[in-house]
Amino acid sequence: MTTTLVFLVALLVVFLGWIVRQSINVKPWAAGGLQPSETDHLHPAATAARVGLGVFLAVITSFFMLSISAYNMRMDMSEDWVSLSPPLLLWLNTLVLVAGSFALQRAWNLARAGHAARLMPALLAGGLFTGVFVVGQLIAWWQVHAGGYLLTGNPANSFFYLITALHGLHLLGGLVAWYRVVRRVRRSEHIARIRVSLELCTLYWHFLLLVWFILFGLLLTT
Amino acid sequence: MAHTGHDATSYAPPAELPEMELAHPKTFIGKYIWSQDAKVIAIQYAITATAIGFVALVLSILIRLQLGFPGTFSFMTPETYLQHVSMHGMIMVIYLLTALFLGGFGNYLIPLMCGARDMVFPYLNMLSYWVYLLAVLVLAASFFVPGGPTGAGWTLYPPQAISPGTPGIDGGIILMLASLALFIIGFTMGGLNYIVTVLQARTRGMTLMRLPLTIWGIFMATVLAMLAFPALLVAALMMLMDLLVGTSFFMPTMMALGEQTGYQDGSPLLFQHLFWFFGHPEVYIVALPAFGIVSDILATHARRNIFGYRMMVWALVAIGGLSFVVWAHHMYVSGMNPYFGFLFATTTLIIAVPTAIKVYNWVLTLWRGNIQLTLPMLFSIAFIFTFINGGLSGLFLGNVTVDVPLADTYFVVGHFHMVMAVAPIMVVFAAIYHWFPKITGRMLHSGMGHVHFWVTFIGTYAIYYPMHYLGFAGVPRRYYAYGETGFIPESVVTLNSAITIAAVVVSLVQILFIYNLVWSTFRGREAGPNPWKATTLEWQTEHTPPRHGNFGKELPVVYRWPYDYSVPGAKDDFIPQNVPPEQVEMLPEGAVGAGR
Numbered sequence: 001m002t003t004t005l006v007f008l009v010a011l012l013v014v015f016l017g018w019i020v021r022q023s024i025n026v027k028p029w030a031a032g033g034l035q036p037s038e039t040d041h042l043h044p045a046a047t048a049a050r051v052g053l054g055v056f057l058a059v060i061t062s063f064f065m066l067s068i069s070a071y072n073m074r075m076d077m078s079e080d081w082v083s084l085s086p087p088l089l090l091w092l093n094t095l096v097l098v099a100g101s102f103a104l105q106r107a108w109n110l111a112r113a114g115h116a117a118r119l120m121p122a123l124l125a126g127g128l129f130t131g132v133f134v135v136g137q138l139i140a141w142w143q144v145h146a147g148g149y150l151l152t153g154n155p156a157n158s159f160f161y162l163i164t165a166l167h168g169l170h171l172l173g174g175l176v177a178w179y180r181v182v183r184r185v186r187r188s189e190h191i192a193r194i195r196v197s198l199e200l201c202t203l204y205w206h207f208l209l210l211v212w213f214i215l216f217g218l219l220l221t222t
Numbered sequence: 223m224a225h226t227g228h229d230a231t232s233y234a235p236p237a238e239l240p241e242m243e244l245a246h247p248k249t250f251i252g253k254y255i256w257s258q259d260a261k262v263i264a265i266q267y268a269i270t271a272t273a274i275g276f277v278a279l280v281l282s283i284l285i286r287l288q289l290g291f292p293g294t295f296s297f298m299t300p301e302t303y304l305q306h307v308s309m310h311g312m313i314m315v316i317y318l319l320t321a322l323f324l325g326g327f328g329n330y331l332i333p334l335m336c337g338a339r340d341m342v343f344p345y346l347n348m349l350s351y352w353v354y355l356l357a358v359l360v361l362a363a364s365f366f367v368p369g370g371p372t373g374a375g376w377t378l379y380p381p382q383a384i385s386p387g388t389p390g391i392d393g394g395i396i397l398m399l400a401s402l403a404l405f406i407i408g409f410t411m412g413g414l415n416y417i418v419t420v421l422q423a424r425t426r427g428m429t430l431m432r433l434p435l436t437i438w439g440i441f442m443a444t445v446l447a448m449l450a451f452p453a454l455l456v457a458a459l460m461m462l463m464d465l466l467v468g469t470s471f472f473m474p475t476m477m478a479l480g481e482q483t484g485y486q487d488g489s490p491l492l493f494q495h496l497f498w499f500f501g502h503p504e505v506y507i508v509a510l511p512a513f514g515i516v517s518d519i520l521a522t523h524a525r526r527n528i529f530g531y532r533m534m535v536w537a538l539v540a541i542g543g544l545s546f547v548v549w550a551h552h553m554y555v556s557g558m559n560p561y562f563g564f565l566f567a568t569t570t571l572i573i574a575v576p577t578a579i580k581v582y583n584w585v586l587t588l589w590r591g592n593i594q595l596t597l598p599m600l601f602s603i604a605f606i607f608t609f610i611n612g613g614l615s616g617l618f619l620g621n622v623t624v625d626v627p628l629a630d631t632y633f634v635v636g637h638f639h640m641v642m643a644v645a646p647i648m649v650v651f652a653a654i655y656h657w658f659p660k661i662t663g664r665m666l667h668s669g670m671g672h673v674h675f676w677v678t679f680i681g682t683y684a685i686y687y688p689m690h691y692l693g694f695a696g697v698p699r700r701y702y703a704y705g706e707t708g709f710i711p712e713s714v715v716t717l718n719s720a721i722t723i724a725a726v727v728v729s730l731v732q733i734l735f736i737y738n739l740v741w742s743t744f745r746g747r748e749a750g751p752n753p754w755k756a757t758t759l760e761w762q763t764e765h766t767p768p769r770h771g772n773f774g775k776e777l778p779v780v781y782r783w784p785y786d787y788s789v790p791g792a793k794d795d796f797i798p799q800n801v802p803p804e805q806v807e808m809l810p811e812g813a814v815g816a817g818r
């Protein structure tokens with residue numbers, strides 16, 4: 001649980017700092033209007049959609065941290081753990097996922113610059129790279145399986161399949177959001193609307209890339 | 223803050239958000255079934271939770287009939303007994319209390335009390351309810367599959383939960399785990415709404431430190447739930463894999479029904495850690511909204527400002543943070559390292575400090591207040607009593623040396639039900655009696671309400687107090703029947719019968735409560751917009767019940783905290799949050815203080 005607790009402590013420190021700032025010098029019982037500087041709404045850049053994404057990412061972080069905690073605890077708790085060496089294909093897949101993130105970032109940059117007409121190729125490339133990554137992961141599963149590392153053979157194998165599957169499912173969920181952005185671009189909706197949803201999509205992709213780095217690192221080092 | 227007096231300017235900053243675009247459905251189905259209005263979703267949540275809660279109530283009566291009069295009821299076999307216990311626990315904790323406090327009261331009160339038109343993501347909010355309903359239906363379906371629901375106990379500990387021979391191994395446990403996963407997905411959708419709405423959609427002037435404590439409680443509970451539920455999801459997924467594809471995450475090498483299973487070296491303890499990493503915050507996911515609601519009801523019905531508002535907020539946050547580092551006190555008997563136990567006993571005792579601050583502040587709010595013994599107030603006072611009782615026995619169990627002999631006895635059942643069942647349900651009743659006039663526009667019948675209160679309050683003590691004695695006598699929990707057990711005296715059998723009779727009476731009076739709800743919805747006395755003379759925004763709406771969009775053309779502007787009761791010098795004993803300082807009617811100069 002150490003991993004999870006470290007994450008929670010970090011989150012709590014931020015949260016506590018925020019609460020203290022909002023409450024320490026305030027007299028809640030005092031009536032009256034407020035000066036603009038005294039409102040404690042979040043920064044104007046913090047829109048509902050962005051805050052919503054932030055909260056959602058915190059939930060997913062908690063989910064993956066707990067999975068990693070379970071991984072580490074299961075490894076320590078019994079004698080039967082035999083590590084499997086991840087197939088080399090995972091390195092290639094990682095590169096593909098990085099390319100996907102880059103493509104989406106490019107699309108987002110174009111949207112921010114107001115080039116709605118030109119962002120489609122980058123956006124499609126982002127989705128395509130992601131699709132290739134998921135297929136690549138499936139091939140990696142097949143390789144691992146063919147190499148004799150069966151799902152039930154060893155907890156290390158079980159966890160390999162479990163955490164790659166959980167990560168892949170989150171990407172597939174992201175593809176639903178990605179498809180909605182594609183639809184918006186095809187319908188030539190207002191650039192502001194495209195920008196908002198494309199931004200959320202891109203940030204989610206970067207986040208899942210980071211999660212993949214951590215999970216891949218875990219697989220390589222244990 | 224610069225402005226400390228009532229002479230402050232009436233300036234309020236412009237709204238941060240443009241007016242929301244609300245979907246305005248025209249059809250009956252759009253308004254009441256596929257509704258995106260948080261108030262309708264709240265009622266859908268409340269009705270669904272109450273319905274499945276009644277199933278769990280019936281299960282508990284069947285359990286009690288078996289314990290009180292063993293051997294009398296032929297339909298109670300050891301298997302059905304275990305199944306009833308498991309389903310009763312899981313339904314009550316998750317599908318009733320969590321759903322009712324957050325999905326029910328959260329949805330109804332957050333937009334209204336923050337001064338918002340609706341939740342920030344209404345579509346997601348609607349989806350949240352329908353996924354919850356699906357979770358409930360999947361759970362209920364497990365009663366009808368071959369082999370029935372799971373009999374693994376509500377904590378679903380492996381290896382018991384998925385070993386051959388446990389009731390419900392054929393389908394019940396799969397449906398239970400699937401239903402939990404659905405519940406968590408649905409809850410996450412709702413939780414995003416609760417958190418972001420509180421952060422983003424508050425009206426002008428509604429600073430964080432002017433939020434009613436109800437909102438603070440629901441907000442903190444949602445934060446806890448969003449971080450803790452993933453632990454249950456991970457555990458449920460891993461257990462499903464153990465069961466369906468034969469991995470060995472949790473399942474040790476073992477024989478079952480005389481045959482070697484395929485499992486190897488899995489760790490049941492890992493499940494316990496994951497489960498309780500969710501399970502202990504879950505206690506506070508239910509308790510924090512209750513804390514918040516009870517604070518507001520006490521202030522309103524004692525006509526007095528809440529004592530130590532900021533301390534109450536900080537205590538909520540502190541309890542929330544600490545609740546993540548006490549989980550292993552549920553595992554003292556799992557054979558853990560004694561130093562580990564010492565650590566968790568310490569954190570458990572520390573969490574009593576912010577909790578005690580809250581209790582003192584409630585009592586100090588009542589102190590010299592103008593206490594109105596209305597039904598919400600009666601239930602709130604009952605909550606304080608019950609919570610102190612349950613909390614103190616929690617201090618017993620938090621110490622390893624006391625817990626080890628008591629862990630498997632009825633002392634735990636008594637403690638747990640006092641603090642986690644009776645105390646929150648008292649707040650649920652208080653909140654229903656308090657907000658029903660706003661939700662329906664009519665008062666609940668007071669006579670029926672008083673019968674409901676006294677029978678429930680005294681009845682629950684008649685049920686759970688004796689259980690502490692049963693625990694001291696060493697009567698083990700989870701047993702279907704005790705048979706000829708040497709150390710269990712005849713008096714225990716008599717006491718068990720008495721507990722069962724009390725349980726039946728308390729359950730019957732809940733039917734009266736439901737009848738009161740239905741009767742008062744149609745025949746109750748007209749309540750008017752603000753029957754309790756309360757200050758918070760939901761009582762200041764243009765219409766009662768509030769319509770879609772909550773407030774009239776203009777969102778209210780907030781000038782004060784929600785606890786301006788009995789303000790010295792003011793004509794009325796309450797000043798609503800949206801009344802500007804210059805519009806407060808004051809008593810003539812000489813009369814100030816004369817009334818005190």
